Ligand code: UDP
């Protein structure tokens with residue numbers, strides 16, 4: 472198999488320390504997925520059996536209001552290995568992933584969407600990467616034609632902005648679909664922040680990472696849960712969580728404007744003194760007033776974005792609340808089932 476290497480080209484010598492019979496946790500956040508969840512089980516089970524590893528499903532029911540939890544409970548009672556964590560309400564995918572990683576017992580976790588947009592067969596290739604010593608093997612979407620042009624171009628803009636502003640390098644078009652080793656799970660669980668922008672956190676914790684390109688198919692069934700307002704706020708969470716540049720840039724903007732203002736003031740004073748003409752000024756005054764009020768409100772708003780997030784962090788509320796846990800069969804592999 473062709474192993475494409477990410478910008479992170481060194482490989483640790485960890486393959487020597489890989490456990491001989493590892494446990495794989497499949498971490499699956501679900502929110503109103505009753506239409507697709509059975510397809511998901513049917514598609515993932517054979518792949519997991521094929522790995523030859525022991526495995527467990529870790530479903531996080533992110534406050535579904537449809538039959539998702541019932542379907543999963545039934546499957547778990549009927550011998551599906553793993554568990555279902557029920558959150559007390561919809562906390563969002565990022566929080567659900569944190570819950571799932573906390574509850575995962577595996578030596579490896581694979582994070583996957585329930586809608587089959589992340590092809591389960593890739594798990595086998597991810598495991599090859601893991602065996603070769605990579606602690607992170609992430610899916611890289613090479614074809615996003617199943618997403619709308621608008622979504623693709625805004626996502627593209629976001630990745631470019633993020634990578635320019637933040638000190639960490641987040642691979643563009645990598646989703647949450649990835650395999651992570653226990654060392655990475657533990658590192659993620661040590662991060663205390665409430666703002667769980669997972670893609671950023673994955674990049675932040677580091678470790679040798681390998682990219683696995685794939686074509687992202689459309690949703691198998693059901694509907695997408697994100698709208699543009701949610702995505703915009705998600706993008707703001709990402710940016711404010713990983714760079715302070717939007718806060719600091721106003722210092723330089725202000726400095727530039729002040730220098731310009733000084734120069735212009737001198738020019739005006741000179742003109743009045745030396746040519747003695749009145750300076751008619753309504754238009755220029757109005758334009759300057761509106762422009763600088765705009766700049767000021769913008770910068771105050773930017774500060775507000777950070778203060779609001781500071782406030783949320785300061786409250787120290789938990790990232791999610793667990794309502795119940797339903798245990799299925801103990802982790803098992805192909806032999807037992
Ligand atoms: N999801 C979730 N909580 C939410 C929204 C989504 O747990 O508030 C789950 C959803 O069930 C799915 C995954 O996150 O398994 C990705 O959701 P979706 O397909 O809507 O996102 P997209 O593919 O558009 O990124």
Ligand code: MG
Pocket residue numbers: 584586588690695
């Ligand atoms: Mg999807």
